[in-house]
Structure formats: C-alpha cells, structure tokens
Amino acid sequence: MIDVINLEKKFGDNNVLNGISIKIEKGDIVCVIGPSGSGKSTFLRCLNCMEDPTGGQIIFNGVDIADQKVDINIHRRNMGMVFQHFNLFNNKTVIENIMLAPIHVQCQDLKKAKKTNRLTKITNIFRKDKKELIPITTNKAEIQEKAKKQAISLLERIGLADKADVYPSTLSGGQKQRVAIVRSLAMNPDVILFDEPTSALDPEMVGEVLDLMKSLAREGMTMIIVTHEMGFAKEVANKVIFIDEGQILESASPDEFFNNPKNPRLKEFLSKVL
Amino acid sequence: MGNFEQKLEKFLEIFIDQNGYVKVLEGLKNTLIIAVLGLIIGILIGTLIATVRVIPKYKVLPRILNGFCSFYVGMFRGTPMVVQLLVFYYVMLPIMGVHMPSVQVAILVFGLNSGAYISEIMRSGILSVDGGQMEAGRAVGLSFGTTMIKIVIPQAVKNILPTLGNEFIALIKETSVVSFIGAADLYVAFNLIGSNSYEFMVPYLVMAVIYIILVLLISLGIKIMERSLRKSDRRN
Ligand SMILES: Nc1ncnc2c1ncn2[C@@H]1O[C@H](COP(=O)(O)OP(=O)(O)OP(=O)(O)O)[C@@H](O)[C@H]1O
Ligand SMILES: [Mg+2]
Numbered sequence: 001m002i003d004v005i006n007l008e009k010k011f012g013d014n015n016v017l018n019g020i021s022i023k024i025e026k027g028d029i030v031c032v033i034g035p036s037g038s039g040k041s042t043f044l045r046c047l048n049c050m051e052d053p054t055g056g057q058i059i060f061n062g063v064d065i066a067d068q069k070v071d072i073n074i075h076r077r078n079m080g081m082v083f084q085h086f087n088l089f090n091n092k093t094v095i096e097n098i099m100l101a102p103i104h105v106q107c108q109d110l111k112k113a114k115k116t117n118r119l120t121k122i123t124n125i126f127r128k129d130k131k132e133l134i135p136i137t138t139n140k141a142e143i144q145e146k147a148k149k150q151a152i153s154l155l156e157r158i159g160l161a162d163k164a165d166v167y168p169s170t171l172s173g174g175q176k177q178r179v180a181i182v183r184s185l186a187m188n189p190d191v192i193l194f195d196e197p198t199s200a201l202d203p204e205m206v207g208e209v210l211d212l213m214k215s216l217a218r219e220g221m222t223m224i225i226v227t228h229e230m231g232f233a234k235e236v237a238n239k240v241i242f243i244d245e246g247q248i249l250e251s252a253s254p255d256e257f258f259n260n261p262k263n264p265r266l267k268e269f270l271s272k273v274l
Numbered sequence: 275m276g277n278f279e280q281k282l283e284k285f286l287e288i289f290i291d292q293n294g295y296v297k298v299l300e301g302l303k304n305t306l307i308i309a310v311l312g313l314i315i316g317i318l319i320g321t322l323i324a325t326v327r328v329i330p331k332y333k334v335l336p337r338i339l340n341g342f343c344s345f346y347v348g349m350f351r352g353t354p355m356v357v358q359l360l361v362f363y364y365v366m367l368p369i370m371g372v373h374m375p376s377v378q379v380a381i382l383v384f385g386l387n388s389g390a391y392i393s394e395i396m397r398s399g400i401l402s403v404d405g406g407q408m409e410a411g412r413a414v415g416l417s418f419g420t421t422m423i424k425i426v427i428p429q430a431v432k433n434i435l436p437t438l439g440n441e442f443i444a445l446i447k448e449t450s451v452v453s454f455i456g457a458a459d460l461y462v463a464f465n466l467i468g469s470n471s472y473e474f475m476v477p478y479l480v481m482a483v484i485y486i487i488l489v490l491l492i493s494l495g496i497k498i499m500e501r502s503l504r505k506s507d508r509r510n
Binding site: 048050073074076077079080081083085086087088089090091092100101104105180183184187 | 404406407409410411412413414415416417420424425428429432
C-alpha cells in the first residue's frame with residue numbers, strides 16, 4: 001500500500017534521512033524505534049508530506065505523493081496522523097473536532113461535482129453525443145447528519161460520549177489523545193501514522209491510549225507507530241524497524257528484533273532501554 | 275463661576291434651542307461610521323496581509339505577494355494619517371478622475387491605514403497560535419487556507435482581541451482629523467457651535483466628555499466579548 005523508495009530529507013546541510021526504503025502492506029503494524037534525533041519523526045512526517053522529501057519516492061495507493069505536483073490534500077484524507085501533543089483544535093468542541101474534516105471535504109466534493117455538472121450541461125448544448133452528469137445522491141444536511149452520527153458512535157467507542165460538547169482544554173491528556181485518534185478515524189483512512197502518541201502522557205493514562213490502538217490493530221487498521229513503548233511494540237507490531245542516523249539499520253519481526261538483534265548499534269540501544 | 279454659568283447657558287441655547295444637537299448627532303454618526311467601517315476594512319485587509327506573511331516562502335508567488343505587503347505596510351505606517359487623507363482626497367482621486375464624498379474617502383483611508391497596523395497585530399496573533407494546530411488541520415486533508423480560516427485565525431483573533439480593541443479606540447480618536455478633507459465629524463459639529471457663540475470652552479469640554487464616554491463604552495464591550503470568548507479555555 002505504501003512503497004517508500006530511497007527517501008531522503010535534508011534540512012539545509014543537515015542530512016536527516018539518508019535513503020530509507022520500506023514496503024508497507026495493508027494491515028501491517030510497523031513500529032519505528034531509534035535514539036533521539038535519529039530522524040524517526042522526520043520519516044513519519046515525510047510519509048504524509050508534512051515535510052517535503054528532498055529525494056526518493058513515496059508510492060501511496062499507486063501515486064508518488066513525494067512528487068510536488070500531486071494534490072497532497074486529497075491523499076492526506078486517506079492517511080491519518082496522531083501527534084505527541086494531540087493537537088486537537090482548541091476553538092472547536094470535541095464533537096466538532098471529529099466532524100470538521102469529514103464534513104468539509106465531503107461538502108467540497110459536492111460543490112465541485114455540482115460545478116462540473118453545470119459546466120457539462122452548458123457544453124452539452126453544443127455536443128452531439130451528450131456527456132453524462134455526475135450523479136449527485138446527497139446534500140449538505142445529509143452529510144452533516146451522517147458525520148454527526150459517526151462522530152457520536154466514535155465517541156461512544158472511547159467512552160466519551162458525554163464529553164461531546166466540551167472544549168478540548170477540559171479533557172485529560174489520555175482523553176485528548178483518544179479523541180485525536182478517533183478524529184483521524186473519522187476520515188476512514190487507509191493508514192494512521194502515530195508519532196510517540198503516549199510520550200506526553202502521565203503514566204496512568206498511557207494504558208487507555210495503547211488499548212485503543214490495540215483495538216484498532218485487531219480490526220486490521222494499517223499503522224505506523226514511532227514509539228518508545230517496547231512492550232507495546234513486542235505485543236502488537238508485525239514488523240519493527242530500527243532507525244539511526246537517517247537509515248533503517250534493522251527491520252524484523254518483533255521476535256527476531258528483540259530476541260535476536262543483528263545490528264551492533266541496535267544491540268547497544270536495546271541493552272540501554274530494555 | 276458666574277462666568278461659567280453664562281457660558282453654559284449660551285451653549286445650551288445653541289445646543290438645544292437652536293438645534294445644535296442635530297449637528298452633533300450627525301458628527302457622532304460620521305465619527306462612528308468612519309471608525310467602525312474603517313476597522314472592518316482594516317481587519318479584512320490586515321488578516322489577508324498577515325496570512326500572506328506567514329505562508330512558507332519557498333515559492334515565487336508568495337515571495338512577490340510578501341514583498342508587496344511589506345511595501346504597503348511600510349507606506350501606511352510611515353506617514354501620518356492626515357497626510358494620507360490629504361493625498362487621497364486632493365491628489366490620488368483627482369488624478370484618477372474619481373469624485374467621492376469626503377466621508378467615504380475617510381472610511382477608505384482609515385481602512386487602508388488600520389489594515390497596515392492590524393496586519394502586524396494579526397501576524398503576531400497567528401504566530402502565537404501553536405503550530406500543531408496548522409499541522410493537525412493539514413494532516414486531516416484541509417488546505418492551508420481552510421485551516422487558516424477555520425482553525426488558526428479564530429484562535430489568533432481571540433488572542434489579540436484586547437489589542438484590536440485598542441486599535442478601534444485609536445481609530446475613534448484619530449477621526450478628529452477628517453475635517454481636513456471636509457468630513458463633518460464630532461469636532462466639526464462642536465467647532466460650529468463654538469464659532470456661533472464665540473465661546474469654545476463648554477463645547478470643547480462636552481466634546482472631550484463624549485470622546486471619553488465612547489472610549490469607555492468600547493472598553494466595556496471588549497471586556498464582555500473577551501469573557502464570552504474565554505469559554506473555550508475554561509477548565510473543569
Ligand atoms: N524543521 C526542521 N528544521 C531543521 N532541522 C530539523 C527539523 N526537524 C527536524 N530537524 C532535525 O532533524 C533531526 C532528526 O529529528 P527528528 O525529530 O526526526 O528526530 P526523532 O528521531 O524524532 O527524535 P526524538 O526521539 O527526539 O523525537 C534532528 O537533528 C533535528 O534537529
Ligand atoms: Mg520525534
């Protein structure tokens with residue numbers, strides 16, 4: 001589903017990613033591990049072009065999204081992202097946070113379809129074989145209705161239905177992160193990227209977030225997770241990669257990775273953190 | 275003090291008996307129209323400029339736009355409001371062959387001028403919003419512009435509301451120069467009353483009081499607005 005080929009990223013003269021290649025299949029759960037400053041976040045942020053790669057390709061559903069000419073906004077709809085600091089929209093209530101993007105992009109698509117149809121109708125006057133109109137089966141009210149239903153069921157899933165109308169600043173860290181996760185779920189993405197989703201949490205809240213991620217994993221969601229939670233990686237991942245100095249030094253099943261590491265630097269790293 | 279009573283009597287005679295208050299109300303209306311519409315135009319222009327100035331600058335178009343915006347802001351912050359009014363009214367419009375009532379010119383110039391100041395205020399407001407907000411918007415597939423309008427700018431406005439209020443107060447006070455191009459504001463009205471009675475003490479005193487009341491009312495309005503906007507910050 002995602003085919004990363006020789007990905008490079010430079011910040012000025014600073015080569016942060018030096019040719020990263022990895023294939024990610026549907027349903028994969030890839031944990032990314034490595035020392036601080038090794039380029040893990042940069043790798044993740046390049047995958048959805050939050051940072052524009054300076055070299056290489058990212059083939060996502062058959063399109064090279066590293067190419068600056070593609071409309072990245074369309075592809076980002078299919079690629080959720082969860083941040084270390086949650087980044088819930090502070091000026092929106094919890095339920096608005098979840099509904100905002102689905103409603104906006106669907107209404108945008110609807111508007112675009114209507115515009116195209118209008119143009120087709122006019123040009124059809126001059127055409128011999130008439131062009132077909134795009135069938136329009138929905139309207140704004142229906143889109144909003146559906147998004148609301150979906151948001152409520154997502155909130156019920158994480159047990160926060162009673163918080164629907166409060167602002168994010170009133171939530172605990174764990175609650176914020178769970179809302180952030182379902183916010184990205186609301187777009188029905190093909191893959192979700194997590195950048196240290198539990199690092200900013202108080203220890204007693206880590207569990208609830210990891211549990212939610214585990215339940216996504218069981219449902220077959222494709223996930224790429226930068227994490228320091230080795231136990232979680234061992235339990236949930238089907239592939240663990242070790243990044244250091246902008247390169248993948250080891251990529252293996254969790255069993256191999258933790259019990260039989262090959263790369264000397266990984267061995268050293270594991271001996272320090274385990 | 276007998277003297278003062280006499281003056282007050284004279285003022286009241288012109289103000290009420292000879293319908294001087296009509297002029298004052300008209301002046302007050304013009305003062306408020308110029309300041310309010312000027313502020314609204316200023317907020318629109320200022321937000322636009324501030325947005326241009328925070329767009330990442332590795333493409334050519336944003337750079338050109340940014341250069342233009344810097345020029346604009348420099349021009350309007352670098353000259354006094356009176357000069358801008360005079361240049362617009364007596365130089366630019368005649369050259370373009372446009373005739374415009376002086377109140378409209380004043381609204382336009384006040385809008386353009388406050389746009390330059392508000393752009394700086396708005397820019398610092400935008401920069402005060404956590405960068406994660408823009409990232410989160412982009413990550414769910416919203417464009418830069420949509421994220422700006424729906425997420426970043428509302429938060430920026432909340433942060434700068436007190437400063438925007440001060441800008442509004444400054445505009446109200448600065449309207450007292452529009453008489454230079456013949457617009458009838460509060461000052462013109464009271465000046466008229468003064469010259470009719472050859473007595474300026476009371477008219478100007480009343481004028482000062484009206485300005486102070488205006489400013490106090492606006493300050494109160496801002497406080498109320500701030501309080502209601504702070505709802506989204508409240509913790510349990
Ligand atoms: N926007 C940026 N501009 C310049 N340099 C950057 C930028 N973002 C990251 N870097 C540099 O890239 C390198 C890798 O950073 P990155 O955040 O990817 O590391 P990381 O592996 O995620 O580390 P951590 O575990 O601390 O989060 C660092 O040297 C950092 O200084
Ligand atoms: Mg990081």
